Amino acid sequence: MTGRHIALRGINKRFGALTANDDVDLDIASGACLALLGENGAGKSTLMKVLYGITHADSGTISIDGVQQNFRGPFEAMAAGIGMVFQQFSLAPALTVQENLLLASPTAPWLHVPGSRALTAVLEVLARLAPDIDPRSRVADLAVGERQLIELAKVLNLNARTIILDEPTSVLTPTETKRLYGFIETLVADGAAVIMITHKLADVEACADHTAIMHRGRMVHAGPSADLSRQQMVELMIGTASPATADRPSAPASTTPRVIVRKLAADTETSSVANIDLEVCAGELLGIAGVVGNGQTVLADALVGLHPLRGGDVIVDGHSVAWTPKPRIPDGRVAYVPEQPVHNAVVPDLDLSANLGMRSILQRRFWQFSRQQQDADARALLESADVRPPEPMRKAGTLSGGNLQKLVLGRELAGAPSLIVACYPTMGLDVAATRAVYRNLFEHLDRGAAIIWISEELDDLLDYAHRIAVLHGGRIVGVRDWASASRAEIGDLMLLGALPQCA
Amino acid sequence: MRVIGQSQQAERALTALLSAFAFILVAMGFFAFIGEPPFQTLLAMVTYAVGDSYSLSESLVKTTPILFCALAAIIPARLGLISVGAEGQLYIGALVGTFVMLLAVPYGGWLLMPGILIGGAVGGAIWGWLPGVLRARFQVNETITTLLLNYIAVLLVSAAVYGPWKDLANLGWPATIAFPDASVLPFMFGTRVHAGLLIAVVAALSLQVLFRYSRWGQGLDVLKGNARVGRMMGLDFQRQAIIVMAFGGVFAGLAGITEASAIQGRLQPGISVGYGLTGFLVAWLAGHNALLAIPVSFLIGGLIAAGDTLQLFNKIPASSAIVLQGLLFATALAVPGLIRLWRARRG
CATH class of the missing domain: 3.40.50.300 (P-loop containing nucleotide triphosphate hydrolases)
Structure with missing residues (x-):
């Protein structure tokens, strides 16, 4: 032939x-x-x-x-x-x-x-x-x-x-x-x-x-x-830059790190990260750029204490939040918006009210005879997060992807976390919802939270992040300040893991 | 949303009704197959199950261990674990309870009865704890381990009653000495129905309240639905796996010791006629709802009791009750699926 x-x-x-x-x-x-x-x-x-x-x-x-x-x-x-x-x-x-x-x-x-x-x-x-x-x-x-x-x-x-x-x-x-x-x-x-x-x-x-x-x-x-x-x-x-949908958050007021990641290393069967050193100040948005499959998932899980570490530590406000054999009782210090919320952030068989209320499950008294309060809280949260339909009795598994994302964002960002780890938080959202998510995240920045934002949308990171760290092959291969970050340079780091040598 | 809830409930009731109807048809088919008049035999079964006070009491006697064993399957199932170990837990419960009796009989006293009950509960709990630990610490499949531990438990009881615990006064019959009256739960209404039934029913009701209204039950729901999210909320799957397995074992252990002490009067091989597996199936039929397990256990208990009487009076083998039991489970599991299929076909 x-x-x-x-x-x-x-x-x-x-x-x-x-x-x-x-x-x-x-x-x-x-x-x-x-x-x-x-x-x-x-x-x-x-x-x-x-x-x-x-x-x-x-x-x-x-x-x-x-x-x-x-x-x-x-x-x-x-x-x-x-x-x-x-x-x-x-x-x-x-x-x-x-x-x-x-x-x-x-x-x-x-x-x-x-x-x-x-x-x-x-x-x-x-x-x-x-x-x-x-x-x-x-x-x-x-x-x-x-x-x-x-x-x-x-x-x-x-x-x-x-x-x-x-x-x-x-x-x-x-x-x-x-x-x-x-x-x-x-x-x-x-x-x-x-x-x-x-x-x-x-x-x-x-x-x-x-x-x-x-x-x-x-x-x-x-x-x-x-x-x-x-x-x-x-x-x-x-590609070339697209117009931003929101204003860049103002620069962090302090330069003392609120979140310290030291020599973090963690493995799964298919991917691993090692030697991750990061510091994030109060009010700072650190973007992590990289092509999917370079260790983002395990890094995010390790940062919030959901995955065992091979080495290193994650310190938030002076306390370690790294994985321990016994789960820690959540103290609201860390908020986590994982990728694929239907698998990683909700219980699809339970209703929205339970899915929103579960964050405080261990703070409850042993008996909870009435769900009225939980349902009322859930309804308010569903309204403010614009989850459609805002029905607390609906099973989480029946929501569309975008609405699930809004539900998880609403739940995780409801308190006053010191560290927010967000993976692709605007995936599946339309323009208006995306803008609302940015606004919500930036309000937490103004309050003094540190945000680690994992994304593959380089445009978004360039528009909003104060600093961008590039993850390649499970390692941070470069960190750039937004003022000095160039799209070409970060693209090179993302795809090649290093800057091309000048001849 | 309330409308959704109501239509769901109506749908469930309709499914149950259709399942029952299908079962009656299949059962009559079975009677016709073995050459009995279908309708009369069916009617006779109902009469032998609940027709008079004696039949009713015999049905309740069978209900007690089935309900206990159903609870032993339901509690692990709330965490998504599939335990088929009620049979073994029942035997070990009987074994440990009897051990307490043998130790304490010389001293007598009012502590004897609670003592053997606690012994039974502890024995069952140990036999559930073991696969629970294996599951939590080493990810060993709990269904396989509970299945295999059943055989060990049955043989341990045999070893005890053929060997060191055999009462020589039995003239070679493998059984222990009889449980003294002071160690046996009180009987109710002058029948063989003992207070174990009350314990089982109260346990089922309390468990349902625990599942629904306690932090523990709600935590189990989260862990069952998504263990990863459970961990995010600070819930400990491994710890709960051990707790539910051991806690489930408590009830199967109670079934064992009450059967041995109140119904058979002594520990001997063959305490259970498959109560463990029957309880497991009841748990599934009841959708792992402890409250629903009460009527379902009674239904199956009645079926087994009626099968015994049917053999006595109608010369129909008692094993036909087992066949009917199998047909009941098969229809109850198949009919909802068939309804769904029919719906999907119709669009």
């Missing part, structure tokens, strides 16, 4: 109020690797899911060699030779490599006989891709990079000639990454088209012949990779 050409024209896709793809055009040539670059939420994955038939575009066309296609689902896309490897693998860990490959192969017989023709067929690709993986080993025992290769082999077994890789290097070690680059080159040399969704410039430099850059749902650049410098790519990905 030679030289086929896939053209996406005028793809539009909206999710509610969010425009994920806005009139996007893209050309995919075989025998070449295309890097699809962009920040998280730029619309890269949506575009590729449209191509793969998982998501249906609101409008726009896909054609292969001039023939218009109308994929009703991934099976039809696969039949047309398009395969996709996702960030979340779909392997059965308890089964062996060859069993997994047979499972995904449409020609595999019902009974798996050793030495069968189907087996030799599925193993052929694997032997080419990774001769050192024993097909009889269990997937659970394999490293992440090896599992990714198995996924790739699965896709290739379906005769995919156009292979989409979703953030393939985000889970790999440097050695594994290098090996993947090698495979991509082999595939391209064989005449396949490889599309790599990524936000890493290293990926582009290593193996992309063409680069397409998306920003906020629009295709802002497409062409040979050699046409752009690193700087230009960063600028295109980050």
Whole structure:
């Protein structure tokens, strides 16, 4: 098969109020690797899911060699030779490599006989891709990079000639990454088209012949990779400043730190942060910038004492708020607005009144025969936080994402916390609600609270934060004062982890 | 919002009604299958369960251990833990209570009865505490451990009554000496119904009040719904896991010691005819609501008692009561699901 050409024209896709793809055009040539670059939420994955038939575009066309296609689902896309490897693998860990490959192969017989023709067929690709993986080993025992290769082999077994890789290097070690680059080159040399969704410039430099850059749902650049410098790519990905929705809070009155984070280190199975040193004054808004997946979640949990520390401490007003084996009784010193509030901040099965009242649950007397007071308090809070509908008896799980966010903000910001840790607090909110959240946060600043604000919206941080710390690979790679912060410099730190060396 | 609450209640009542109707149909089908006149047999069962004072008292005798065991499953379930350990806790409760009796019998006195009751409660609590600790400290699945501890408990009782505790006066029958009258709970209305039923009902009512109106119950709701949020609010899942498992065990232990002392009069193998598992199913049928567990336990108790009488008079095997019990649980669990499916199909 030679030289086929896939053209996406005028793809539009909206999710509610969010425009994920806005009139996007893209050309995919075989025998070449295309890097699809962009920040998280730029619309890269949506575009590729449209191509793969998982998501249906609101409008726009896909054609292969001039023939218009109308994929009703991934099976039809696969039949047309398009395969996709996702960030979340779909392997059965308890089964062996060859069993997994047979499972995904449409020609595999019902009974798996050793030495069968189907087996030799599925193993052929694997032997080419990774001769050192024993097909009889269990997937659970394999490293992440090896599992990714198995996924790739699965896709290739379906005769995919156009292979989409979703953030393939985000889970790999440097050695594994290098090996993947090698495979991509082999595939391209064989005449396949490889599309790599990524936000890493290293990926582009290593193996992309063409680069397409998306920003906020629009295709802002497409062409040979050699046409752009690193700087230009960063600028295109980050975009230009948009007008602010609120005024910058006034500078902090004091310079004595109210919150001290010292040599903090914490790990989860998939990410870790180490050597985090931060100081935040009363009335100061410290922004933490970074691409999602660089340790934000574990950092936020560790700061508020929800995740055990491997080392270091978090001091607020002279008291440690770090994790202890026995939960601390909340004293209102720390407020936390976690990401994904439906999973991390509310009990979906309980009503709004209970969800708002639970902050003081351990301060109550043992018996609480009447809920009248709690319901009345809840109703007032729901009204002031503009949660719709403001019904205290409604189950939290039935609220929309934006309203849940408002509920959590209302609950967490109700007291007079010394430290507020907010992760993406305006995600899913409309302009008016966003402005209300800023106003609320800034009132706490005026009162003397210290705020640590984790965001991937560099524009917002540049508009409002007093200082911006950049998190990359689980470490703070730079801290900039707002007056001296430059968008390009912070973009470089976010994406590269360091400033480019001058030649 | 009040309207929502009412329609939800009406819906629940409708579901219960449909489930009951479905069960009656399935039960009649079963009688027809074993060659009995369906309607008459069903009617006979109702009569044998609640038809006269004797039937009623026998149903209440069966209700007592079932209700206790249901509570033993309900308390852990309030934290989202699935304990199937009531059977084992029942046996260990009987074992420890009997141990207290054997120690204290020479001294007699009014302390004997509360002493063996406390022994039973402590025994059950230990058998719940153990899987609770394993769950809290080492994340060992509590369902598996409680299931396996059931076997250990049954065999420990056998070991005691076949071995050191066997009363030689029994001429080889594996059982301990009889519980002296002073150690047995008072019987009510001149029947075999003992005061354990009162304890169980009062416990169920108090637990429901605790679940609903105490800080403890509300904390359990939060932890069950989202343990991470619970931690944010200062609640300790591990501590509560141990508490609910041990506290649940208390009631199964009481079931064991009251069965051994008041109903069977001595500790012997086979104290329970599956009360632990029946209690577990009652807990699910009652939606882990301690108040609802009272009528549901009575329903199942009546079914078991009627099955015994049916064998006596109608020559229908008593195991058909077990079959009916299984059919009841199956319909009660299937009907709500079928209603939902039907709704979804209709859009």
